[in-house]
Amino acid sequence: MASKKYVSIISLTFLLASAASQAQLGGTYDVQDSSVIPSKRLPQHTEFMANNYPYPAKPRNQWEIGLQVGAMDISGDVRNRFPGFGGALHARKALGYVFSLRGQLGVYTTKGLNFQPSYQWSKNTAWTSAGYAAGTPVFYNYKTNVYDLSLQGVVTLTNIRFHKAKSNFNLYMFGGIGGMIYDTKIDALKGDGTNYAADFQTIFNKYAATTDGFGYKNRKSIKKDLKNVLDGKYETQGETDNSQPKLFKKPFRPIFVAGAGAQFKLNKKFSLALEDKLTFSKTDLLDGQQWQENGVATSVAGFQSAPAQTRDFDTYNFFSLGINMAIGNKAVEPLWWLNPLDYAYNEVNKPRHMKLPKPVLDDADGDGITDQFDQEPNTPAGAPVDSHGVSRDTDGDGVPDYKDKELVTPTQCQPVDADGVGKCPPPACCDSLQKLIEEGGIKGKCKIGNLPSVTFKAKSITLSNDAKALLAAAASQIKNNPDCKIAVIGYCSSSKSEQQLSWDRVNAVISYLVDKEGVSQERFIFKYGEAGGDCNTVDLRDGTGEEGPTTVPAPHPNLRRGR
Structure with a gap:
C-alpha cells in the first residue's frame, strides 16, 4: 500500500513538472518603479535612474507562508510499520534571487514493528518494567510523536534562465x-495490565520450526499474527536517556535537516510544492530501542550474548505536498520566481533606460549632411546647402550662392557672368524715357533697377527663408542708391480681413528691411490694399517722385491675424 502511494506521488510530480516546463510566465517587474523600492535603497535607485550607477536597486519582495502534509517514517533499529503522518508550517523570505531563509515548524507521528523476535532487551527499561522474564522473546514496536523547529537556507536552482x-x-x-x-x-x-510474553512465545514457536524461520518469506504472516495479538494502546513509556535535556517534559535534541523540492506556480499568489526532507537527530531512541542484536535466531540459545549499544543515530524522513501563499503589499513576488537576467536582456533588446551614445556619422565636407545622404560631398566650407547637401542657388542662375555676387538676379537679366551678375536690357518702349531721365527731363528718378517681389503662404504674414534672402539682396541695392525712395505695395481689400492681411504683409517687409538690414524708415512709401495684384504678393519698386506715408496705422488691429 505504501509503495503504491509513493508511486502515485512521484507520477504526479513528473506530470506537474512536464506542464510547468511548457508554461512560461510574462516578464518581471519594472525596475523603474520606485513604489517597490524600500526607503533604505532609494538612494541607489535615484543614482540608477540618473544613469550614475549601472545596477538597479533590489525591490521589496513578498514573504511566503506555507502548509505541508505528507508521510513520515523513522529509520532506526525497529522497522517502520508503515509511513506515518506529518504536517508542517513555514515562513520563507528571499535574501536574493538564489538564496532564501525558511523557518519551519513540524509535527509528526509514526509507528514501527519488527517481525523478527529479539532477546537482547535486558537493558531496555520499557520491556523490563513490563515484567518480561529473562530469555523471553519480544517483538519490538513503538509509536513516536515528533515536534521540531528548524531554520533552513534554501537555494533555488532554476530561476536564472538564459533562454x-x-x-x-x-x-x-x-x-x-x-x-x-x-x-x-x-x-x-495488554489492556488488563499483563504482558504479551506468552503470546510472543507462541508466535516464536510457530515460526522457529519452519524452514524460513523469521526470514522475509514469513514476514507478512508474522506481522498478521502480531497485529492480532497487540491491542495498539502503546501505554508504556519508551526508553529514554536521562542525560538528555528536557523541554516541555520531553527529551530535546539538536537536529540537522537537508532535502530538496519542486515548486509549481499556480498564479502570483499561490503555488504547490513537492518536497522530501531528511532529518538527522542526535539520538538513537526515536524508535525506543538502542541495543544492537547479534543476529536472528530460531531458538533461545541464539540470543545468549550480552547486548551492545548501537553506534548510529535515528533519522526520520518527511515526504510532503504543500500549498504556499505569497503575502505583502507594494512588493514584487518572491525573488526566487524572478529571473535576474530579465532586466539586462530587455535593455539589450529594446533599451528604455540605457544611456546610449550619440551616433557619429561621417561628414567629409562639414556641411551638416552625412556622407550617405550628401549628393555633393565636396562643397566648400561655409557654403550654404540644401537638405541633400547640394549648394544653394537662390535665383537659379546656375551660379551657387557662395560664388554669386548678385544673389537675386531677375530672370529677364539672365544669363549671368561667372560672378552671377546679370545684364538687364532696358525695355524698347522706355529708351526715350531713359534718355529723358539721364538728361534730367523727369525730376527725381533714380537708377536703382528692378526690385524683387515677396510671396507669402496663404493667410501667413511670416517671411520665409527664401523671402529673407531676396530682401537681403534688395537691401544691398537700396543702400547703394541712397537717393531712391522705395514703394512697398500690398494687394486686395475686398474685406476687412484682406485689408488687414495686406497691411500686415507690407509692414512685415518694411520692418525686416529696417530692423534687420538697417534701411531707413523714411525711404519707404507704405501702400496696402491696392488693386490689380496677387493677394499673396508684396511688390517692391522705385517710388522716387511718388507721394505717400512712410507708416500707416493698422486698419483693423483687433481682427485675429493668420500666422
Missing part, C-alpha cells in the same frame, strides 16, 4: 539546523 524570461516551475535544495522534542511509547502490555 526565456521565467517559468512557473522551480527546483530547490535546502539545509539547516534546529531542535526537536519527541515522545516514544511501546505496546508492551
